[in-house]
Amino acid sequence: MPIENNKVLVQRYFSVVCGLDTNTEIGDFFSDDVVWHLPQSNPAIKPNPRIGHAAVMDLLSTGVWIYKPGSLDIQLQNLVSEQSRVVAQFTLKAKLSNGKDYLNDYIMLFSIERDKINGVWEYLDTLYQWQLGTFDNMS
Numbered sequence: 001m002p003i004e005n006n007k008v009l010v011q012r013y014f015s016v017v018c019g020l021d022t023n024t025e026i027g028d029f030f031s032d033d034v035v036w037h038l039p040q041s042n043p044a045i046k047p048n049p050r051i052g053h054a055a056v057m058d059l060l061s062t063g064v065w066i067y068k069p070g071s072l073d074i075q076l077q078n079l080v081s082e083q084s085r086v087v088a089q090f091t092l093k094a095k096l097s098n099g100k101d102y103l104n105d106y107i108m109l110f111s112i113e114r115d116k117i118n119g120v121w122e123y124l125d126t127l128y129q130w131q132l133g134t135f136d137n138m139s
Contacts (some may be wrong), residue, residue, distance in 0.1 A: 006112045007081040010088055013110075013117065018074050027057050031116035041126040043135050056120075066134050067102070071095035086110045092124075100132050 013029045015021040036056045037049040044066070050059045064072070071094045078089040087109050094102045104124050111119030129135065 003081045003083065005115075006084065006086050006110075007079050009112060009115065009117070010079055010081075010086040010110050011076075014074065014076050014088065014090075018072075026060060027053065029117050030056055031113065031118040034116075034118050034120070036120045036122070038122050039124065039126045042129075066097055066129075068095040068097055068099075084112050086112065096132060096134055098133050098136065102129075102132060102134075104128055 009029065012021065012024070013026075016024050016026050016029070030053055032053045033051075034053055034056050035049050035051050036059055038045045040048065042048065045059065047055075050056050073093040074090050075093070076088060076090045078087075080087045080089075087107065090106050090108075092102070092104050092106055096102050107123040109119075109121040109123075110117050
């Protein structure tokens with residue numbers, strides 16, 4: 001897959017995540033053997049990393065409990081691609097389920113193989129999440 005196509009794939013992924021594309025299923029972007037890595041300091045994500053399509057879909061569908069529904073706003077700043085990797089830099093703004101305003105910077109590294117995302121490494125300020133009490137009401 002040409003490098004530019006990898007970048008377009010990640011752009012399309014973010015269009016779905018942001019609700020701009022409601023005709024594409026989020027699961028269509030991932031390979032069966034996808035692995036999603038999160039910071040080890042995140043107590044809500046167990047196991048970590050998530051391995052396999054079903055585990056990543058579970059992560060994406062249940063990991064949003066920390067945000068109030070409808071409050072998620074992702075501002076994509078940069079996409080940089082090289083070979084089979086794409087790096088996305090973005091800001092995520094939301095209202096947390098505890099009522100506090102949330103604004104955090106993220107970097108995600110995507111690995112792409114055969115037109116599918118097969119690896120994700122997510123980086124963010126987890127200390128900031130702790131300071132806002134994001135994980136206080138974990139069940």
